[in-house]
Amino acid sequence: MSPREIVDEMMKGDAFSQWLGVDILETSKGSCKLKCRVRNEMLNGHQIAHGGITYSLSDSALAFAANAHGMKCVSIETSISHVNPVFVEDLLRVESTEVYRGKTIGIYSVSIYNQENKIVSRFKGTVHISEKSW
């Protein structure tokens, strides 16, 4: 399966990424770009996007980038820094890049930018690469 086919297959059954409104722009082995429009139901009590929204988008982008090589990957440890607030109607651009890919471990970095090209969050994720292929 090609990177795009794998990601389409993953998205098809992924009810939560569908709820988020994830739109996949580009995908290749180890990287992925997607976008998402922030809705009212994604806000927290400060009327900015809940930290879980940018985390979820980053985690989906990590999964797509890591799995696009063809082997099934499971996330082990992830961290995120929220550096600028995200508001309703913001159009987010999510970019996942590969920092390292070994035999059993991969590390990915995901940055999210708003429509003014300002970084809003930075994520790092470590995955375990299984021996099962897509």
Add this chain to the structure above:
Amino acid sequence: MSPREIVDEMMKGDAFSQWLGVDILETSKGSCKLKCRVRNEMLNGHQIAHGGITYSLSDSALAFAANAHGMKCVSIETSISHVNPVFVEDLLRVESTEVYRGKTIGIYSVSIYNQENKIVSRFKGTVHISEKSW
């Protein structure tokens, strides 16, 4: 305002925690317990809960525990390990405890357990404590 009043105030405007179905069980200065039932729309392509769901619950529990002292807190850096899968209809118990509270920085640990009392994720969050009170 009491810890409970602060958390109720936070929940009232928090559309995403409402979407998650967060139910607050206990709250005090620096700690918080809540529960949540996993629904179909929270699942990813592997038919287990998306990592963003347990992250979001942990991040909400962090915010409630940190803000319950009375000063407004903003999350700076958070990390989570997903250690056991979460399935639809699982009833999650989310427990936030305070590891450290200084003048400007607080550190919290959040564990999530399923209905069999098995740990499913472990989260660490660092907040900046502002000088604005609730």
Add this chain to the structure above:
Amino acid sequence: MSPREIVDEMMKGDAFSQWLGVDILETSKGSCKLKCRVRNEMLNGHQIAHGGITYSLSDSALAFAANAHGMKCVSIETSISHVNPVFVEDLLRVESTEVYRGKTIGIYSVSIYNQENKIVSRFKGTVHISEKSW
């Protein structure tokens, strides 16, 4: 090999833990306590212990706790928050506890306290559990 024999074996060849002056107080499967006296050559430009000193002590304590089960473990991802300054001559107590132990992944939490029982750092480490035994 017993937990204590494994840790003694690990310490024997560990030149850097010896340089640090690590003194092992207790050890069992999944946990470990050690102490260390801070020396002048461990300080940074602010005349407090370099962040690498408390990290190194935590990383050693993680390795001892994780390997004491009998299978060789390799650290994958670690994080540390430095919450209070450490001064020369401080006597540090390092405590490692097991948060989770699965078949291939283990998670450990390490706290360091000074002689006044004040927490100075909090560390989280994820290890990969290999199939090689000690």
Add this chain to the structure above:
Amino acid sequence: MSPREIVDEMMKGDAFSQWLGVDILETSKGSCKLKCRVRNEMLNGHQIAHGGITYSLSDSALAFAANAHGMKCVSIETSISHVNPVFVEDLLRVESTEVYRGKTIGIYSVSIYNQENKIVSRFKGTVHISEKSW
């Protein structure tokens, strides 16, 4: 003070970075390159560099890059992944870059490469920017 003067000042009193044998190659506001030769006393029981060595080099590079702007910075939360082993006599190249710089928070990424240009570790650090200048 210029970035170079600040870093020289920091190094002068930094006994542990001197013990590590840190050699500063380049420095500017928000970034820093340094090198270091691995010695026998830096090894752990597996005869590879202790994780604390690459952490310490990364933490020093973070401090130099963050402080070079002119305001004193304190590290809040740091994480590192060790992805390839480091051996005695390896010549390490440590590169720190700025991911984000706000008013009170800065985020830096530090990668370490060996003499074969292979990545050995990846570090992320968050600092608090104080109002005290160098």
